[in-house]
Amino acid sequence: MSQYIFETKTEEETRRLANELALLLSPGQVLTLEGDLGAGKTTFTKGLGAGLGVRRTINSPTFTIVKEYMGEIPLYHMDAYRLEDIQEDIGFDEYFNGDGITVVEWASFIEEFLPEERLQIQIKRIDEHTRKITFHPIGDHFDSICKELYS
Ligand code: ADP
Numbered sequence: 001m002s003q004y005i006f007e008t009k010t011e012e013e014t015r016r017l018a019n020e021l022a023l024l025l026s027p028g029q030v031l032t033l034e035g036d037l038g039a040g041k042t043t044f045t046k047g048l049g050a051g052l053g054v055r056r057t058i059n060s061p062t063f064t065i066v067k068e069y070m071g072e073i074p075l076y077h078m079d080a081y082r083l084e085d086i087q088e089d090i091g092f093d094e095y096f097n098g099d100g101i102t103v104v105e106w107a108s109f110i111e112e113f114l115p116e117e118r119l120q121i122q123i124k125r126i127d128e129h130t131r132k133i134t135f136h137p138i139g140d141h142f143d144s145i146c147k148e149l150y151s
């Protein structure tokens with residue numbers, strides 16, 4: 001599996017990377033976001049939202065499973081943490097096959113319901129301001145998106 005590694009030195013750089021990614025995405029695509037608390041998942045999602053034309057402030061989806069943000073393309077920010085014991089499909093496709101981009105945190109909890117083609121993003125805190133951001137594209141389309149972002 002190919003991977004694309006970026007390093008950012010500021011919060012702003014992380015936002016910019018996500019903003020550039022957003023411009024390459026189309027409705028019905030799914031991204032998964034992994035990283036420890038404080039890694040920069042919400043920061044990254046804010047950048048995505050900016051790139052998708054979301055005007056509302058994006059924050060962590062702590063008390064709701066999905067937050068929906070209207071934009072030129074809608075952004076669905078899903079926190080799968082409390083879905084760990086879900087056995088049946090509770091209608092994920094309304095998001096995953098919908099008209100927006102879905103960003104999933106704690107995606108491993110709903111692995112079996114995720115679409116096969118997706119972009120896995122992992123953010124790792126290196127030090128106070130440095131983050132290693134690794135993209136694992138699954139599927140040719142996401143691979144070309146990553147290549148374009150990387151060049
Ligand atoms: P998470 O959602 O993963 O818990 P947040 O995005 O809420 O993380 O928080 C990331 C924190 O790290 C913010 O306080 C942000 O200012 C800080 N930070 C420092 N450097 C960076 C960087 N390069 N990229 C992203 N965030 C950074």
Ligand code: MG
Pocket residue numbers: 041042060061
């Ligand atoms: Mg967060």
